[in-house]
Amino acid sequence: MLETPPGMPIVYVVDDEPSVRDALRLLFQSVGMKVVEFENAHAALAGADDLESGCLITDLRMPLMNGIDLIEALRKRGCRLPVIVISAHGDVKLAVRALKAGANDFVEKPFNDQDLLDLVNSALNLPPGSDRSQAVSGDMAARVGQITSRELVVLKQIVAGRSNKLIARDLDISPRTVEAHRARVMQKMQASSVAELVSLALRAGIVLDEDLV
Amino acid sequence: MSEQPVQPGAGYYDPSISLTLPSRLLVHLVTAAAYYGAGMLAFAVFPIGNGVAGIWPAAGISVAAMLLLGPSVSLAIFFSDFLVNLNTGLPVVHALLLAIGAVGEALIAWYLLTRIAGFDPRLRRIKDVTAFVTAGVLPAAMFCMMPRLLLIAVMGDAGPMPVPNAQTVFVGSLGHGLGVLLVAPVILSWTAERPLLKPSAEFFLLLLAAVLLNAAAFTATPSGPASALLYAVFVVVLWAALRFGPRETSDVMLLTAIFATWAAWRASGPFIISNQIEALYSLGLFLMIATVTALLLAAAARERSASAQRVEESEHAHRMLIEQMREGVITLDGLRRFAFVSDRFCALSGWQRQDLIGRPFTQLVATTDRLRLEQALNDTEGGQDVQIEVALERAGEGTMLASVAPRRLAGSAGQPKRIMAVVADITESRRAAELSRLRLQQIAHTNRVQSMDEMAIAFAHEIAQPLTAITSYAQAARRFLSSGAGAIGPARESIDGAEREARRGSEIVRRIRGFVQDRKSERVPQVADLLVGEVARLAEPEVRQHGVELRTDLCGSGCRVFVDPVQIQQVLLxxxxxxxxxxxxxxSAIRLITLKSINAPPDGVAFAVIDSGPGFAAAEMEKIFEPFYTSKPDGVGIGLALCRSIIEDHDGQLHGAAEPDRGATFTFTLKEFRDA
Incomplete structure (x- = not known):
């Protein structure tokens, strides 16, 4: 099915939205990467045995079979391909579920091209079979270093999917203060969404899988 | 004497009086005495001989008594007559036979008159007078002599009395007939009607005139000029008939008869020609003709006034009815000018009656409506039922929205056609309808905003797709462009893609804005298939989120409906x-919704939403349309009730049909719109 020279990294795109697939194809083409498109999870699974080295980008919400089920099915079949989830639903719970299912990263639609390319690149550079707990880069260390202990408590609560109100009650502070903490955490971690924050926090090792709901 | 109540409607008046036994006996005795007195008087005044008197008022007493007291009075009549006959020197057999004849004639008259349906012995109608004459007077006259004539026919000339000749028989019959005709009406009318407690001066004047004129007429010498005074009696009769009634008329006639008889007895007056028999002939005939004429005249006059009163009463009732109506009533003459306006119409329009009468109706109507009103008024001529709505100018200022229902009034041929119209002020009800439509609009809008709220995530997802694509296309284009001349082709491709997706995004935004905008409800012709297509696009993101497939099945005929497109989309959505x-x-295992538009001949378009869901039980069918009924855990339950209201506002009906586990179908049909 796939007629590509061996060793050449391929980006597999699974999205029911043709325009998104097309745009991603052109984006990766512009940096000299080859793209293979699947219009749904079933098609991707059907071709799973032929998937070579590369990276898989999948949408979360798709008819018949969603992205999380796809990841689980792939992992069950022993496919260790790095997976980046893209979704228009910036929902913490969904992000967490995807990451727990074995996704390497979670990116909210619409995304910054450079971020996505960086993620794909770093995923491709991973030794095959390794999970997402890659070495914390110097940049990441710098980000985490700025977080105060109080902010860290709040961050852990946020990635656990708790609302501002619940956090405020738990820590016995006002929701307004929680909001301020949250804004600073997002800023310091350079996360554009909570989903991304979860992804970053996991990668930085601030939180562990067990912390997630 | 008590007045018997008149049976309503039937027009039958029962003259019989009910009495206790002692008073009944007394009344029978009085009757017997009166009969005896009248009989003796007749023989004293007019003895023809041979047991026959020239005039027999006792017959009137017996007939009247029979009608008032029933056949039980026969005994009293029989003995009185027998005694009178004996007193006149008749042999016992003849006296007996005459008495049988007297009772027989009264019984026959009573029998016949009580068999005539609706006979009223007060003689207030012409038909009562003719019934009285044919079934009361004539049989009595014909039967009175029968038993005696039969005896003579059987036994021959055996009795001590000479055989009465034909003339005697005829005079006797005439005398009995006259007696009934003159006396019975007086007794019957005086017992039937409440006696005059306060007789008017005019009544006494009438009696005085009758006495004086009769005295003058009947004391005159037969050949003298004063004998023409006899005709003056008719003036008094006319007076009694027109100003009073049958009772006073019969009084006057009885008075006249008394004077005439008295004059004949004294051998004076216009009827004394040569001998007594001839005098009786002419006197009897005169009284017979005059009395029948007088009674007919009185009945006619009474009937006429009664019918005039009925007309007046019915007119009064109609007028009352018209003024009780909430609507105004007007009639227009042949030139469509106001001929009558009800008070209510004046109140509704604010105009005074004198400002309206004679004015053309169309002048009151807004110029734009005049042609339509003329047309509607013309249409009434064919007897059509017409109703139109026009703006009616009110007195002072302002107009009212009026519903006018004109009808042609039945009139004789050749006469100009008059029109009656019922006019209702529908300004308020129209305003109320407007208000309820406005309320529906508001609820509908709230519902749309709420649906959008619920669908926001689906729409955010929907809009995120083109935005994602645009971002990626743009970034790809930039990279291609900076990588050198060879990449122009892919760069253009990327830009084209970005443009296409930007259009798609703005299309989604337009659709949402159009749907959720609070705007005035407006009916426009709309292609049914376009409506369905638009709904499919609006619903698709959310339906897809539920993992359900949405299909459309269009009628493809391009037929249109005249609707508020947003509201119909809202119903389908x-x-x-x-x-x-x-x-x-x-x-459900099968996850499919089909959205259909269907041609519904002869002039409809049906819309249907068919799903493969769980359906619902038939018992729930009506409940699901009730407001605040919901099967959803977080539903408000306004959706279907609102849908039904919207469809009803579009003159359609929303129907649901379902089988448990086989899915549900909702359908409504709208009238197809065609260019006029």
């Missing part, structure tokens, strides 16, 4: 979303 949620909730 509600139905589709309900279906999708039901399928998702039930976790």
């Amino acid at each position: 509600n139905l589709v979303r309900n279906a999708a949620e039901a399928i998702a909730e039930a976790g």
Whole structure:
């Protein structure tokens, strides 16, 4: 099915939205990467045995079979391909579920091209079979270093999917203060969404899988 | 004497009086005495000989008594007559036979008159007078002599009395007939009607005139000029008939008869010609003709005044009815000018009656409506039922919206056609309808905003797709462009893609804005298939989220409906979303919704939403349309009730049909719009 020279990294795109697939194809083409498109999870699974080295980008919400089920099915079949989830639903719970299912990263639609390319690149550079707990880069260390202990408590609560109100009650502070903490955490971690924050926090090792709901 | 109540409607008056036994005996005795007195008087005044008197008022007493007291009075009559006959020197057999004849004639008259349906012995109608004459007077006259004539026919000339000749028989019959005709009406009318407690001066004047004129007429010498005074009696009769009634008329006639008889007895007056028999002939005939004429005249006059009174009463009732109506009533003459306006119409329009009468109706109507009103008024000529709505100018200022229902008034041929119209002020009800439509609009809008709220995530997802694509296309284009001349082709491709997606995004935004905008409800011709297509696009993101497939099945005929497009889309969207949620909730294996437009001959377009969901039980069918009924855990339950209201506002009916586990179908049909 796939007629590509061996060793050449391929980006597999699974999205029911043709325009998104097309745009991603052109984006990766512009940096000299080859793209293979699947219009749904079933098609991707059907071709799973032929998937070579590369990276898989999948949408979360798709008819018949969603992205999380796809990841689980792939992992069950022993496919260790790095997976980046893209979704228009910036929902913490969904992000967490995807990451727990074995996704390497979670990116909210619409995304910054450079971020996505960086993620794909770093995923491709991973030794095959390794999970997402890659070495914390110097940049990441710098980000985490700025977080105060109080902010860290709040961050852990946020990635656990708790609302501002619940956090405020738990820590016995006002929701307004929680909001301020949250804004600073997002800023310091350079996360554009909570989903991304979860992804970053996991990668930085601030939180562990067990912390997630 | 008590007045018997008149039976309502039947027009039958029962003259019989009910009495206790002692008073009944007394009345019978009085009757017997009166009969005896009248009989003796007749023989004293007019003895023809041979047991026959020239005039027999006792017959009137017996007939009247029979009608008032019933056949039981026969005994009293029999003995009185027998005694009178004996007193006149008749042999016992003849006296007996004459008495049988006297009772017989009264019985026959009573029998016949009580068999005539609706006979009223007060003689207030012409038909009562003719019935009285033919079934009361004539049989009595014909029967009175029968038993005696029969005896003579059987026994021959055996009795001590000479055989009465034909003339005697005729005079006797005439005398009996006259007696009934003159006396019975007086007795019957005086017992039937309440006696005059306060007789008017005019009544006494009438009696005085009758006495004086009769005295003058009947004391004159037969050949003298004063004998013409006899005709003056008719003036008094006319007076009594027209100003009073049958009772006073019969009084006057009885008075006249008394004078005439008295004059004949004294051998004076106009009827004394040569001998007594001839005098009786002419006197009897005169009284017979005059009395029948007088009674007929009185009945006619009474009937006429009664009918005039009925007309007046019915007119009064109609007028009352018209003024009780909430609507105004007007009649227009042949030139469509106001001929009558009810008070209510004046109140509604604010005009005074004198400002309206004689004015053309169309002048009151807004110029734009005049032609239509003329047309409607013309249409009434064919007897059509017409109703139109026009703006009616009110007195002072302002107009009212009036519903006018004109009808042609029945009139004789050749006469100009008059029109009656019922005019109702529908300004308020129209305003109320407007208000309820406005309320529906507001609820509908709230519902749309709420649906949008619920669909926001789906729409955010929907809009995120083109935005994602645009971002990626743009970034790809930039990279291609900076990588050198060879990449122009892919760069253009990327830019084209970005443009296409930007259009798609703005299309989604337009659709949402159009749907959720609070705007005035407006009916426009709309192609049914376009409506369905638009709804499919609106509903698709959310339906897809539920993992349900949405198909459309269009009629393809391009037929149009005249609707508020947003409201109809809203109904279809509600139905589709309900279906999708039901399928998702039930976790149905087949997950399909079909949105259809169907040609519905002869002049309709049907819309249907068919789902493969769990359906619902027939018992729930009516309940699901009730406001605040919901099967959804977080539903408000306004959706279907609102859908039904919207469809009804579009003159359609929303129907649901379902089988448990086989899915549900919701359908409504709208009238097809065609260019006039």
